[in-house]
Amino acid sequence: MAGAPGCGLADRDQAGETISLRELPGHGIGGHATGARAGTGTAGRAHGSVPFVRKQYHLWAAATGFDAWDVDRLISLSRGLPVHAVTVDSVREVDTVYWFDGSAAAPTVRAIVEHARLMLDADSSFPVILGPDGRVMDGMHRIARAMLEGKTEVSAVRFLALPEPDYRDCQPADLPY
Secondary structure, three states, X not given: OXXXXXXXXXXXXXXXXXXXXXXXXOOOXXXXXXXXXXXXXXXXXOOOOOOOOOEEEEEEEOOOOEEEEEHHHHHHHHOOOOOEEEEHHHOHXXXXXXXXXXOOOOOOXXXXXXXXXXXXXXXXXXXXXXXXXXXXXXXXXXXXXXXXXXXXXXXXXXXXXXXXXXXXXXXXXXXXX
């Protein structure tokens, strides 16, 4: 994988055991950066098969930008992890400014409607992917959809150790889509 301008290409490492979200202390804010890619539907695909999902990166604030994980890689790395139920109320991000925090994008009506579409189109048959501290690495739209539908739990997988990011200290606009 080639490095993106303004981003440091990261080394990769991962482990794959899970523990209960309820056993961990609090966790912080994350987010996604997305780019267009052929199609958006994932219905009927097994966990780990993502040929028609829009290109996404999961972002966590870093020293001078963001660390970025390619969501396709997170899905691949999470294959085979045990799936367990997580209560929506235990996901701290649901009470944060998740999609618009630290972003140049304002939460306009249009932006909120676009996110509502993503929530309604989210395929809840795929488990949410959690980091070792319980932060959402993929699946916030599935969690939001569950909330809209009045569900109290979502299916999730969880990394015991945090995989190395694909890029370090990046700006979302510098990532390859």
